[in-house]
Structure formats: structure tokens, C-alpha cells
Amino acid sequence: MSTDAPEKEEIGIGDYQFGFHDSTDNYEFKSRKGLDREIVGQISEMKNEPAWMRDFRLKSLEIFESRPMPNWGGDMSELDFNDIYYYMKATKGQERSWDDVPDDIRKTYDRLGIPEAEKKFLSGVKAQYDSEVVYGSLKEDLSKDGVLFTDTDSALREHPEIFREYFGTIIPPEDNKFAALNSAVWSGGSFIYVPPGVHIEFPLQAYFRINSQNMGQFERTLIIVDEGASAHYVEGCTAPTYSSDSLHSAVVEIVVKQGGRFRYTTIQNWSNNVYNLVTKRAMAYRDALMEWVDGNLGSRLTMKYPAIYLMEPGARGETLSIAFAGDHQHQDAGAKMVHCAPHTSSRIISKSISKDGGRSSYRGLVKVEDGAHHCKSNVVCDALILDPDSKSDTYPYIEVEEQEVAIEHEASVSKIAEEQLFYLMSRGLSEAEASAMIVTGFIEPLVKELPMEYAVEMNRLIELQMEGSVG
Amino acid sequence: MSSLLKITDLHVSVADTPILKGVNMEIRQGEIHALMGPNGSGKSTLAYALAGHPNYAITGGSIEIDGGNITEMEADERARLGMFLAFQYPVVIPGVKVADFIRHAVSNIRNPDRKEGEGLIGMREFRKEIKARMEELGMDVEFARRYLNDGFSGGEKKRMEILQMAMLQPKFAVLDETDSGLDSDAVRVVSEGLAKLSGPEMGVLIITHHERLLEFNPPQYTHVILGGRIVEIGDAALAHDLHANGYATVRERHPEAAADNAKAEEAAAV
Numbered sequence: 001m002s003t004d005a006p007e008k009e010e011i012g013i014g015d016y017q018f019g020f021h022d023s024t025d026n027y028e029f030k031s032r033k034g035l036d037r038e039i040v041g042q043i044s045e046m047k048n049e050p051a052w053m054r055d056f057r058l059k060s061l062e063i064f065e066s067r068p069m070p071n072w073g074g075d076m077s078e079l080d081f082n083d084i085y086y087y088m089k090a091t092k093g094q095e096r097s098w099d100d101v102p103d104d105i106r107k108t109y110d111r112l113g114i115p116e117a118e119k120k121f122l123s124g125v126k127a128q129y130d131s132e133v134v135y136g137s138l139k140e141d142l143s144k145d146g147v148l149f150t151d152t153d154s155a156l157r158e159h160p161e162i163f164r165e166y167f168g169t170i171i172p173p174e175d176n177k178f179a180a181l182n183s184a185v186w187s188g189g190s191f192i193y194v195p196p197g198v199h200i201e202f203p204l205q206a207y208f209r210i211n212s213q214n215m216g217q218f219e220r221t222l223i224i225v226d227e228g229a230s231a232h233y234v235e236g237c238t239a240p241t242y243s244s245d246s247l248h249s250a251v252v253e254i255v256v257k258q259g260g261r262f263r264y265t266t267i268q269n270w271s272n273n274v275y276n277l278v279t280k281r282a283m284a285y286r287d288a289l290m291e292w293v294d295g296n297l298g299s300r301l302t303m304k305y306p307a308i309y310l311m312e313p314g315a316r317g318e319t320l321s322i323a324f325a326g327d328h329q330h331q332d333a334g335a336k337m338v339h340c341a342p343h344t345s346s347r348i349i350s351k352s353i354s355k356d357g358g359r360s361s362y363r364g365l366v367k368v369e370d371g372a373h374h375c376k377s378n379v380v381c382d383a384l385i386l387d388p389d390s391k392s393d394t395y396p397y398i399e400v401e402e403q404e405v406a407i408e409h410e411a412s413v414s415k416i417a418e419e420q421l422f423y424l425m426s427r428g429l430s431e432a433e434a435s436a437m438i439v440t441g442f443i444e445p446l447v448k449e450l451p452m453e454y455a456v457e458m459n460r461l462i463e464l465q466m467e468g469s470v471g
Numbered sequence: 472m473s474s475l476l477k478i479t480d481l482h483v484s485v486a487d488t489p490i491l492k493g494v495n496m497e498i499r500q501g502e503i504h505a506l507m508g509p510n511g512s513g514k515s516t517l518a519y520a521l522a523g524h525p526n527y528a529i530t531g532g533s534i535e536i537d538g539g540n541i542t543e544m545e546a547d548e549r550a551r552l553g554m555f556l557a558f559q560y561p562v563v564i565p566g567v568k569v570a571d572f573i574r575h576a577v578s579n580i581r582n583p584d585r586k587e588g589e590g591l592i593g594m595r596e597f598r599k600e601i602k603a604r605m606e607e608l609g610m611d612v613e614f615a616r617r618y619l620n621d622g623f624s625g626g627e628k629k630r631m632e633i634l635q636m637a638m639l640q641p642k643f644a645v646l647d648e649t650d651s652g653l654d655s656d657a658v659r660v661v662s663e664g665l666a667k668l669s670g671p672e673m674g675v676l677i678i679t680h681h682e683r684l685l686e687f688n689p690p691q692y693t694h695v696i697l698g699g700r701i702v703e704i705g706d707a708a709l710a711h712d713l714h715a716n717g718y719a720t721v722r723e724r725h726p727e728a729a730a731d732n733a734k735a736e737e738a739a740a741v
Contacts, residue, residue, distance in 0.1 A: 418525065423562035424572070426522045427635060428550035428579035433587055437575070441566025441618070 031087040037061065040184050043087045047153055047187075052164070060173035060183030067177040073363070074301035074330045079275050084247055086185040086218070142200065148193040149204055152220050155191035162193060166224055170253035171281050179279045182218045182251040189219035189250070194229040194260075203232040203265070203451055221252040223262070225288075230261040234451055246274045248299075254282035256290045258312070263291040267454050270299035272329055280306040281336075287314035293449050295458065296323045296333050305363060307336035310344035310375075317346040322446045324462075325358030325390070334364035334395075339375040339405075350381035351443055354390035362411075363395040370401040377406070383413040384442050386435070436462055473500040474537050474553070476521075476643045476674060482531035483513075483520045490516040490735070492699040493532065500642055501671040503688055505710045506678045508696035509718045511736035514678045515559060517696070518647040521676075522556035523549045536642070550576075551583035553642030557632040557649045563620045569631070570615040573601060573638050580639050604637045608664050626657030633664040644669075645676045650684045662687035682714045695721055698731030 031039050040061050044054040069076060142149060148159060155163050173183035194200060225231055248270065256262045262282070270276050276299040284290040292306035308317030323331035337346035352360035362381045383392035394411050416438050424434035439462050440447075447455045476498040483491040490513045498504055508514050520527045521534060523546035533542045541549050564572070578591040591597075605612050610630055620628050629649055636644055646665070650658045658681065666687045669675050677684060685707065693710040695703040697718070702725040703709065713721070722729035 417562075419562050420564055422522075422524050422546055423558065424564070424576075425546035426550055426554075426556055427572070427576035427639065428547050428583075429575060430547050430579075430587060431545070433575065433579075434547075437567055437572065438564060441564055444566030444618075 031085055033085055034082040035061070035064075035084070035086055035185070039086060043185060043187065046087070049156065050160070053156060056168065056173075057184045057186075060180045063173045064177060064180035064184055067180060069177065070303075073303045073332045073361075076275065076301065079247065081181075081247075087187055145198045146195040147198060147200065148191065150191050152189040152191045152222060153187065155222070159191075159193070162224070163191070163222070166253065166255060167222055168253075170255065170283055171251050171279050176279060178249045178277045179251055182220060182249050182279070186218045186220035186251065188217075189221040189252075190223070190233070190235075191221070192223040192225075192231065192233060194225045194231050196226040196257075197228045198226075199229065200231040203234045205234045217248045217250070219250045221250070223252075223254045223264070225254070225256045225260040225262045227257045228259040229257075232263045232265065234265045234454070235267075246271070247277070248274055249277045250279075252278070252280040252306075254280075254290065256282060256284045256288040258286040258288060260285075261289040263293060264306075265293040265450060265454070267295040267297070267450070267458065268299070268302070269297040270302075272298055272300055272326070274299045276302040276304065278302075278304045280304065281309065282307070282317075283309045283311050284315040284317055286312035288312075289316045290318070292319040292321070292335070293446065294319065294321045294333070295446065295450075296321075296331050298324075298326075299329060299331070301330045301332070303332045305334045305336050305365070307338065308346065309338045309340055310346065310372075312341045313343040315341065315344045317344075319348045319350075320446045320449060321348070321350045321362075322443050323350075323352040323360045325352070325354045325360040327356040327358060329358045331358070331360040332363055333360070334362045334381075336365045337367070337377060338365075339368040339372040339377070342371065342373045342375065344372065345376040347377070348379040348381070349445065350379075351446060352381075352383045352392055353386065353439060353442065354383070354392050355386040357387075357389040357391075359391040359393075361393045361395060363397075365397040365399070366407060366409075367398075368400045368402050368405050368407070373402050373404040375402070375405045375407075377408070379407075379409045381411045382442070383411075384439065385413065385415050386439075473671070474642050474674070475499050475535075476554075477535045477538075478517075478521075478532070479535070480532035481517075481520065481529065481534065483516055484528045484530050485516065485526060488738070489530070490699050491520065492731070494696070494699070494701055496676075496694060496701065498643060498674040498676060500674045502692065503669060503675045503677065503690045505685055505690035505693045505707075506676055506696060507680075507693060507710060507713050509732060509736075511739050512696045512732050513699045513735075514696055515647055516699075518556055518559075518645045518676075518678060521549075521643075521645055522546055522554060547579070550639075550641075551580055555636055555639055555641030555644045557629075557636060557644065557646040559647040559649070559651065561620045561623075561628040561632055563618075563623075565618055565621050567619045568615070569617055569619055570598075570601065572619050573615075573635060576635070577638050580641075601634075601638060604634055607667065608634055608637065609660055610634060625652045626654065626660070629653060629657065629661050630664070633661055633668070637664070637668055641673065643674045643676070645678070646684075647678045648680065649677075650679055650681045655683070658683045659687075682711070685710050697721060697725055698728035698735065700728050700731075702728050 031042060037058060040057050044057055168183065171179050173180040192204065223233065254262065282290045290308050294306055296302045296304065306319055310317055317337050319335035321333055321335055323333045325331040331352065334350060335348045337348065348364055350362045352362060354360045364379060366377045366379060368375050379396065381394055385392050392413055396409055398407060416435060420438050421431065421434050424437060425431060440459050447458050478494055478496040481491055481494040482489065494517060506514055516527060520529060523544060529542055533540055536552055541552060574591050574597050579585050601615060602612055608630055620631060623631065632649060649661055662684050669688060677688065679685060689707045690710060691706065693705045694701050703721065
């Protein structure tokens with residue numbers, strides 16, 4: 001362990017749950033701080049990338065530099081792009097089996113419960129250690145079916161045609177400043193291709209974490225679900241607490257082709273100094289179903305609005321989003337649904353909890369383009385505020401260019417009702433137990449959609465948080 | 472020795488308005504008491520004050536169980552000592568499953584020293600027990616998986632209160648108009664349920680406007696409350712008389728309390 005060992009005091013959602021981090025001396029390569037053409041070129045060179053990717057990165061850097069910072073959302077005034085390492089390589093090459101993974105990295109994952117998780121119900125694990133995926137296993141039957149599940153760097157090398165066909169087409173670098181940043185410096189992330197008609201019954205899983213001071217994490221995920229295929233991808237994040245600011249800016253691109261079904265589940269629990277600025281977008285084609293299940297805990301500021309573009313008739317999109325904002329945290333999260341074709345439908349369910357002065361905002365867009373008649377959209381956002389210092393706000397945007405559509409929007413803000421607390425306490429539950437039960441119940445519609453292990457962890461986090469706060 | 476719930480000169484205010492003005496009552500385990508009174512007399516206030524609702528400020532007097540003063544205790548501490556309130560308006564807790572909630576409550580009540588995060592009672596034994604109680608109350612076992620009172624009909628909610636009472640086996644149960652707003656079938660189920668549960672181990676205070684609940688559960692004592700005071704005490708015949716003839720004669724006999732009650736009713740109507 002190195003110098004700034006974190007204190008083991010009260011544990012809460014706002015605080016990092018695993019009070020440790022590995023020595024950072026084991027990096028094989030570490031770029032200098034800051035961002036310029038030289039560093040971007042160096043990243044590309046270290047990875048032995050083809051020229052087109054190097055050019056793509058450099059062009060993206062220009063776009064990043066030319067764009068102003070967003071003037072909406074959260075406060076990013078203390079985010080210094082020049083005080084960040086944009087690339088670090090932890091160990092040499094890819095590890096193939098768990099036994100080959102270096103000891104200190106294994107120790108980290110042991111504490112995060114990865115091997116058990118795998119034993120229990122996971123098929124393929126892709127765990128990202130800083131910028132690079134160091135451990136991966138994939139069940140043989142997946143590869144037999146022609147499923148590709150690898151880290152994104154390997155995909156660029158090993159599956160260049162399919163990679164180039166889709167990469168950067170769903171979220172081009174021009175989309176926004178942070179998508180451009182990711183496009184310039186991306187490293188790691190997952191690549192999945194599910195061939196036509198293949199159904200993957202168990203969730204594919206990746207576990208990410210940031211593990212070095214000032215380490216930016218810029219993973220890039222690309223997933224293609226071909227016609228009539230189905231899959232579920234699960235990603236979880238935890239991060240050790242560090243004293244200075246840290247940036248996480250990922251891009252996730254997804255295509256779900258005709259009749260395909262795909263669910264992408266994320267639970268993030270960043271340490272409360274992390275700026276978490278993520279662009280996620282999926283395109284759903286004829287009769288396809290795309291679902292985002294998105295849980296945001298921790299971080300200093302999260303800005304994340306998973307989007308679904310409903311491209312052809314019959315496409316459906318659903319986003320379940322939950323945000324928990326604690327002390328000095330701002331969760332600006334929501335969803336975007338863009339109806340580009342007639343007879344498409346979407347649903348957004350957003351739940352947020354604000355506590356100890358935390359702020360959570362729902363920001364959502366439902367857009368119906370000209371000609372996209374007979375669309376249906378249903379938006380429900382509920383906010384729960386646990387104390388008078390905390391805050392919640394809602395920014396629902398609806399843009400409709402078509403007459404025959406059905407759009408519903410419901411929003412509610414509630415405080416933990418005294419009557420609910422009293423009712424539970426009159427049955428012998430302490431105030432902390434009663435509060436935790438009410439909060440757990442509030443997010444239950446989302447938690448029940450999670451794989452069991454995540455559901456258990458989520459409920460445990462809530463209980464710990466509530467225990468520390470009452471009394 | 473049976474336990475004793477003793478209420479002495481109890482004064483209770485809600486939002487700084489005095490509601491109860493010196494209530495005295497003694498309930499022993501095994502006894503059934505009825506509390507009757509017109510609107511605004513303070514019936515529900517007494518129920519909430521006994522259970523420990525934070526908005527019902529006890530400004531004077533005391534509540535004791537077997538000589539131990541519980542006046543300052545929080546609701547959960549009182550529950551662990553054997554106090555139970557069947558709510559007039561049971562509260563909806565979305566997302567919380569009936570079984571999870573009751574298992575938690577039972578664990579705390581049966582092991583009053585249980586700390587947060589310590590183990591709950593065994594799942595197997597709990598399931599068996601709740602299933603048996605639900606069957607006795609004619610409840611579909613599926614209810615255990617539903618969210619607490621969420622989307623329940625009036626009758627279902629009241630039955631859920633009785634189920635909780637059956638599982639928690641309190642020493643003292645206060646039923647706050649448990650029979651109100653129910654059709655006659657539901658009143659019968661609740662009445663029979665209570666009759667089965669009450670016995671030498673439970674002292675019961677029934678707050679009611681209706682005859683039915685008391686028919687199945689004849690009280691040894693009837694207390695009449697008016698203007699925040701207990702003005703008369705009788706037996707089951709008094710309850711019957713009040714049902715038949717109303718409170719006019721009670722008001723005549725206690726003009727001062729009747730005037731206070733009229734004021735409280737007026738204030739509630741504003």
C-alpha cells in the first residue's frame with residue numbers, strides 16, 4: 001500500500017466502499033500529464049494502431065479543443081484537463097486465465113468479489129485495470145456460436161472490418177466535447193458482437209475501476225447485436241478515494257438490429273472526487289428492443305443521459321435510471337429517446353435520492369421526428385429527498401414534430417413521509433431501519449431488474465448509508 | 472402476573488393545541504376495553520399518543536407498562552415492549568414486500584435487544600408461521616409478496632393490520648376504527664380474527680363506531696371520551712346504549728366536556 005491510505009471510518013455511498021488501492025509503481029507505461037497532439041500520437045503508437053485510428057484520434061482532439069465547455073448541467077470549474085494522465089498501461093499484455101493475473105491485481109479483484117461472481121453465474125468476465133483490460137475469460141460455447149467478446153483494443157486488431165464499420169458511427173466525435181475527448185484518448189472498454197439469431201442466456205460482465213491518482217479513464221465500448229439475437233451486458237464500477245480530482249469519460253455505442261434484444265446494465269459507485277461524464281447511445285432497428293438499466297452512486301458530478309434512437313417501425317426503447325446523490329455530489333442523469341420512425345415506443349423510469357446536501361437532477365429528452373406518427377412514450381420520474389439540505393430538480397424536454405403521438409409525463413417529488421416512518425417504527429423498526437426500508441422500497445423497481453449480486457450490493461450500500469445518518 | 476398498561480392524567484397536544492386533557496385508564500392483559508366518543512373527542516389522539524407518534528406531544532401525565540414509564544420512548548421502543556396500534560389508515564410503503572417487512576418486525580419484537588444488521592429470524596420457520604396465520608385470516612398467501620398496503624382495498628389493508636398483530640403478538644393492542652369503511656363481510660373477518668387472537672395474553676382497546684366488532688369481542692369496560700376527557704365508564708351495555716341512542720344524553724350530563732368537544736369539532740371543520 002502506498003502513502004495515502006484512506007481512513008476507515010464511516011462508510012457510505014458517497015464514500016468509497018473498498019478502502020484500499022494498489023501500488024501504482026507497476027505501470028509499464030504512463031503518459032505525462034496533460035493533453036496534446038504528441039500525447040495522443042504516443043497513445044496510438046503504444047497500441048500499435050493503424051493509421052486511420054491515429055488520424056481519427058488526432059481529428060477528435062481538434063474537435064475537443066474547439067468546443068466550449070457545456071454551460072448547463074453541473075459545475076466543472078475545478079476540472080483541469082491539464083492535470084490528468086490520459087494513458088497508463090498497467091501490466092504487460094493480456095492475461096488469459098485468472099491464475100496468470102499478477103498478485104496485487106488479483107488481490108484487488110478478490111476484494112471486489114470478482115472470482116466469486118464469476119463462479120456463481122458469470123460466463124465471461126472482462127475486468128478493466130486502469131486503461132487496459134488485464135483479465136478476460138470467455139466460455140467456449142460463446143465463441144462456438146461466433147460471439148465476439150473482447151476488449152476494444154484487441155477488437156481493433158483482431159476484427160478490423162466489423163470494428164471499422166461501426167466504430168464512431170453511433171456517437172461521432174462531433175457529437176459533444178466529451179465524446180471528442182474520449183475519441184482522442186480512448187483505451188480499453190468492451191467489444192461485443194452477437195451473430196444473427198444467437199441468444200446469450202447469462203449476463204456478460206465487466207468490472208471497471210480507476211486505480212491511480214489523477215487517472216482519467218476513457219473506455220470505449222462498442223456492441224453490435226445482429227438480427228434476431230439477444231444479450232445482456234452488465235458493468236459495475238467502484239473506485240478508491242483519492243485527494244485530487246479524477247475524470248471518467250466513457251463512450252458506449254450500441255447497435256441492435258432487426259428483431260434483436262439487448263439490455264445494458266450499469267452500476268457505478270465512483271469515489272466522490274470523480275467527474276463522470278459519459279455518452280451512451282444505442283440505435284434500435286425494426287422490432288428491436290433496447291434497454292438501459294443505469295444506476296449512479298457516488299462521483300462528484302455525473303452527467304449521463306443514455307440515449308436510444310428508434311430508427312425503424314416497431315423499435316422499442318426503455319431506460320430505467322437511478323441516482324443517489326450524497327454529500328457534495330451532483331447527479332445530473334436521465335435519458336434520451338428519439339423517435340425517428342412511426343410506430344415506435346419508449347419508456348423512461350427515473351428514480352433519484354438526494355441526501356446530506358446532495359443534488360440530483362433528472363434531465364430527459366423525448367423527441368418525435370417529422371413523420372414518426374403513432375409513437376408512444378411514457379416518462380415517469382420520482383425523486384426522494386431525505387433531508388432539508390438536499391435538492392432535486394427535473395428538466396424534462398419534449399420535442400414533437402408529429403400530430404398522432406401519445407406522450408405521457410409524470411413527475412413526483414417526495415420526502416420520506418413522517419407517516420411512513422412512524423408506521424414502520426410502530427412495528428419495532430428503528431428509525432435507521434425504517435428509513436433504509438423506505439429507500440430500498442423506493443428503488444425496488446430498478447433493483448429487481450439487476451442480477452442478484454448487484455441487487456444485494458445495492459441494498460447493502462443503502463443500508464450502510466442510512467445507518468450512518470440517523471440518530 | 473398479567474401486565475398492566477396504566478395511563479395517568481394524560482395531556483396531549485397536536486401542533487400546540489391541547490386535545491387530551493387528563494385521560495386515565497388501566498388495561499390489563501386479557502381484558503377488552505371499548506373507547507367510544509363523538510368526532511373530535513380525542514379517540515385517535517389517544518391511540519397515536521400510546522403508540523408514540525412524534526407529532527402527538529405528551530405535555531403532562533404518564534403512560535406506564537408494569538410500572539415502567541414509557542412516556543418518553545420512541546415508537547419502536549414501545550413496540551418492543553409489547554405495544555401495538557392497528558391503524559385506522561394503514562400507510563402504503565411502495566416497494567417493500569409484506570413478508571420482508573413483517574420478518575424484520577418480528578425479529579425486532581421477539582428479540583428486543585437485536586441491533587441493526589444482526590440476523591433475522593430463520594426464513595423457513597418464518598414462512599411456515601406467516602403462512603399459517605394468513606390461512607387463519609382467510610388471506611391469499613400471495614399477499615406476502617405484495618408491496619405493503621400498495622394497491623390494497625380497504626378490507627385488505629385492515630386484514631393486513633390484523634395479520635401483523637397476529638405475528639407480533641403484542642401485550643397491548645389498540646385498534647383504531649379497524650372496522651370503519653369495511654363492508655359487512657370484511658367486518659366479520661376482522662372481528663373473528665380479533666376474537667381468535669385476543670385472549671389471556673393480550674389487552675385490547677377497541678376504538679369503534681360500530682356494534683359488530685364489539686359483538687364478537689364484548690368489552691368488559693366501555694370508556695366514553697368527550698372533549699379530551701373520559702367522562703363515563705361502564706360495561707358492554709353502555710356501548711350498546713351509545714350505539715342505539717347516540718351521545719346526546721352524555722353531552723347533557725357533561726356540559727363542560729361537551730362544550731370543549733364542540734370547539735374541537737369546529738376547529739377540525741375549518
